[in-house]
Amino acid sequence: MLPEPGAGFAAALARAAELDIAALLQKERLWPDEFLALLSPAALPHLEAMATKAHALTVRNFGKTLQLYSPLYLSSFCSNECVYCGFRASHKERRKTLSLAEVESNAQALAATGIRHILLLTGEAPKRTPLSYLIDCVRIIRRHFSSVGIEIHPLQEAEYVALKKAGVDSLTIYQETYNREVYRQVHLKGPKTDYDYRLNTPARAARAGFRSVNIGALYGLADPLFDAYCAGVHAMALQDEFPATEISLSLPRLNPAQVSVPPENRLSDARFVQFMLAYRLFLPRLGLTLSTRESAALRDNLMPLGITRISAGSITRIGGYDGRESASGQFEISDERSVAQMDAAIRARGYEPVYKDWQPL
Numbered sequence: 001m002l003p004e005p006g007a008g009f010a011a012a013l014a015r016a017a018e019l020d021i022a023a024l025l026q027k028e029r030l031w032p033d034e035f036l037a038l039l040s041p042a043a044l045p046h047l048e049a050m051a052t053k054a055h056a057l058t059v060r061n062f063g064k065t066l067q068l069y070s071p072l073y074l075s076s077f078c079s080n081e082c083v084y085c086g087f088r089a090s091h092k093e094r095r096k097t098l099s100l101a102e103v104e105s106n107a108q109a110l111a112a113t114g115i116r117h118i119l120l121l122t123g124e125a126p127k128r129t130p131l132s133y134l135i136d137c138v139r140i141i142r143r144h145f146s147s148v149g150i151e152i153h154p155l156q157e158a159e160y161v162a163l164k165k166a167g168v169d170s171l172t173i174y175q176e177t178y179n180r181e182v183y184r185q186v187h188l189k190g191p192k193t194d195y196d197y198r199l200n201t202p203a204r205a206a207r208a209g210f211r212s213v214n215i216g217a218l219y220g221l222a223d224p225l226f227d228a229y230c231a232g233v234h235a236m237a238l239q240d241e242f243p244a245t246e247i248s249l250s251l252p253r254l255n256p257a258q259v260s261v262p263p264e265n266r267l268s269d270a271r272f273v274q275f276m277l278a279y280r281l282f283l284p285r286l287g288l289t290l291s292t293r294e295s296a297a298l299r300d301n302l303m304p305l306g307i308t309r310i311s312a313g314s315i316t317r318i319g320g321y322d323g324r325e326s327a328s329g330q331f332e333i334s335d336e337r338s339v340a341q342m343d344a345a346i347r348a349r350g351y352e353p354v355y356k357d358w359q360p361l
């Protein structure tokens with residue numbers, strides 16, 4: 001299903017780029033080669049028409065709403081060696097895992113902002129954040145939030161079932177890059193070196209019964225067009241196999257000011273917008289998440305074009321919401337607006353901020 005990079009993919013891209021983009025924009029349903037055409041540079045002159053259709057499809061499927069969520073980082077310990085990340089095992093820095101009392105105080109402080117959807121994150125160090133710790137955290141968190149997501153080390157299906165029972169309803173897991181060779185080069189050590197185990201993680205979570213699964217690539221590691229295409233096809237396959245699961249996609253980008261990114265791997269703002277639009281046209285019911293890695297101006301401009309979920313008031317340090325000392329974060333955020341400020345920005349665009357659209361029985 002997923003292509004390999006190289007001559008075969010280049011030939012498929014060349015064929016796709018010859019398709020009539022204007023004619024594709026009249027179609028109700030697109031095939032993967034037509035999605036590839038919309039991702040290709042040949043579609044750049046059609047951005048305005050793509051944006052018009054993306055807006056209409058989003059309003060038809062999701063209304064004029066944007067769901068708000070905030071991340072809570074539980075731990076910065078990690079046993080992997082991802083060359084692009086400040087949490088990598090060899091990086092000498094002060095690490096921290098929140099105590100359960102700190103989880104409670106951070107949950108209370110975050111809930112006081114009005115946020116009801118939370119994403120719990122850790123580095124990938126199962127010995128520091130074992131399943132029992134995660135379940136204890138979730139039991140505290142669920143008292144304050146209606147939806148609890150996790151972005152942690154990949155688990156077995158039975159472990160996801162246990163987390164679901166504790167109160168988790170969604171999973172975020174990024175493949176980082178779908179280029180196996182680059183994946184091998186940037187993941188030097190630790191369990192994350194297993195490409196296939198990671199690739200099959202979203203399916204394990206869907207099988208465990210999570211209502212929502214969010215995937216994506218980390219742009220800047222490999223050819224962005226290849227990763228965007230593979231992530232889209234991966235999302236399509238998950239939608240087909242798990243029709244009861246809400247599949248979403250994010251487009252996190254490495255910031256060249258923080259991490260060295262080869263020029264050919266950089267995803268410009270224009271191509272970033274193009275990819276977002278192409279996803280919406282290819283998979284009209286796909287959730288699209290935008291994090292605070294992106295600037296306030298770009299996030300505001302993207303609101304009407306297909307985004308369905310947006311973070312607010314984010315702190316990427318460990319804890320940090322309760323005003324106590326916290327260890328340093330995984331990456332710098334670009335949009336530092338509070339929940340109240342994001343609420344106002346969303347309403348100013350004519351959209352309704354949604355704090356809660358899910359309550360477990």
Ligand code: SF4
Pocket residue numbers: 078079080081082085086087088089122123124192
């Ligand atoms: S990207 Fe994730 S797994 Fe890799 S070093 Fe950072 S925290 Fe660990």
